[in-house]
Amino acid sequence: MAVLLAAAVVLVAVLRRRELAQAYHLITGVRPLPVAVAVVCQALSIVCFAAAYRWLLAAGGTRWSLRRTTALVVAANAVAGALPGGAAFSAAWVFRQLRRRGVRQVLAAAVLVVAGALSILGLTVLLTAAVAAAGPAGLRTVLLPVAGALLVLTVALAVVGASRFPGFRAAVRRAWTGAATRSRRVQRGEEALTRLVEQARGLQPGLRPWLRPFVFALLNWVLDVACLAACLWALGIAVPWHSLLLVYVLTQIPGSLRLTPGSLGIVETSLSALLVLYGLRPGPAIAATLLYRAVSYWALQPIGWASWLALTLRPGVPGPPSGPPER
Numbered sequence: 001m002a003v004l005l006a007a008a009v010v011l012v013a014v015l016r017r018r019e020l021a022q023a024y025h026l027i028t029g030v031r032p033l034p035v036a037v038a039v040v041c042q043a044l045s046i047v048c049f050a051a052a053y054r055w056l057l058a059a060g061g062t063r064w065s066l067r068r069t070t071a072l073v074v075a076a077n078a079v080a081g082a083l084p085g086g087a088a089f090s091a092a093w094v095f096r097q098l099r100r101r102g103v104r105q106v107l108a109a110a111v112l113v114v115a116g117a118l119s120i121l122g123l124t125v126l127l128t129a130a131v132a133a134a135g136p137a138g139l140r141t142v143l144l145p146v147a148g149a150l151l152v153l154t155v156a157l158a159v160v161g162a163s164r165f166p167g168f169r170a171a172v173r174r175a176w177t178g179a180a181t182r183s184r185r186v187q188r189g190e191e192a193l194t195r196l197v198e199q200a201r202g203l204q205p206g207l208r209p210w211l212r213p214f215v216f217a218l219l220n221w222v223l224d225v226a227c228l229a230a231c232l233w234a235l236g237i238a239v240p241w242h243s244l245l246l247v248y249v250l251t252q253i254p255g256s257l258r259l260t261p262g263s264l265g266i267v268e269t270s271l272s273a274l275l276v277l278y279g280l281r282p283g284p285a286i287a288a289t290l291l292y293r294a295v296s297y298w299a300l301q302p303i304g305w306a307s308w309l310a311l312t313l314r315p316g317v318p319g320p321p322s323g324p325p326e327r
Contacts (some may be wrong), residue, residue, distance in 0.1 A: 022283030027234045027291060034234035038227045038295045043221035046300075049073055049119070056114055059209075060107040071096060073305040078304025081262035081297060091116075097311055117319035118217035123252060126221050130246035224248070224296065231292040235284065243278040250274055262297055 050070040057064050072094060080090035091112055098108035155316035225248045232239045240247075251270045255263040268289050 008013065019282040019286055023287035023290060026237075026284060026287040028066035029236075030234050030291065031236070035291075035295070036228050038230035038234065038292075039299070040294050041223045041227040041230060042300070045220050045227065046070060046073055046077070048216045048219040048223060049115075052115055052118060052213040052220070053111060055213045056111045057103065057107070060104075060110065062103050062107065071311060074304045075302065075311055076304075078301055079310055080258060081301060081304075084258065084260055086258045086261065087256075093308075114213075115217070117219065118214050121214065122218035122221050123249060125218060126225075126245060127249045130249050133241075134243050134246040221252075226294050228288070229297055231295065232288050235287050235291060236289060237280065237284045240275075240278050240280065247271065247274040247278055267297075268293060 047066070047070055050073040053073060054064055054066055054069040057069070074148060076090045076094045077094050080086035083089050088280070095108050095112060098111070099105060103111075215244060225245060228248055229239050229244060232244075251267055254270055255267040257263070257266075260266060271289045271292070272282070272285045275288060276282055
């Protein structure tokens, strides 16, 4: 994959050498103040996501400082950006670090699952706002993904509706119990799932308390969009406000799959192509993409790996029990 990616980069560099030369010229004349704004927006974006983690830990009875949680999130981001499919490695590393520092297994799993769900929900809200801002053209662009999401939602609602019938619930229960009887691993998964549901119910009752971590997760995305807008500003490019949000969200959807380390090549290609599609010339689009990736990805890598090294080498210090002991 690395060889194919390198070959693709060389091919694009040859075919788009004029646009790359124009992008280089724009980057050499970048303005410092907007770049500083982009850096601040990116830093605040990470802090907001760390604040969501911190709130979820506190709701489960475990108190962490914002500094400590931010270091964990920055390090996890570095792990996720270093390997193909890095999100899975990142989640496993975060889970292990939480366990080393006295967080109960069920709470650690609940924090990871709920934080991911809040992040997806925040991106969905941005997608809705982006389609509304872009108008009919934006609606046509996202028609296929929305149709796929509606299909998944229809299947989920069908399953939920069928679960109202006692015969269906009894059949599912028999199948699950039979699988648990045949496999010890399935049985352990059933027990862990039961504890996870109980933990989620006990974190915070009602809907209003959950608005705070959702706002943090939403701000994580919004500030990242602001970083992209500041990068365009730094290059003297007029910001396409009516389509910027849609361009960003459509870039994040394939980028979040992490098919390559840090989604290298995927984010650059998607973002550049979408910026050109919505009115920018190829040279400025490439320059904006490269500057945005330098701030949002490359600049964070050394900081993230320094945090990873500090957290990994520091011995775990189990804190006081944050709830009833596990069986």
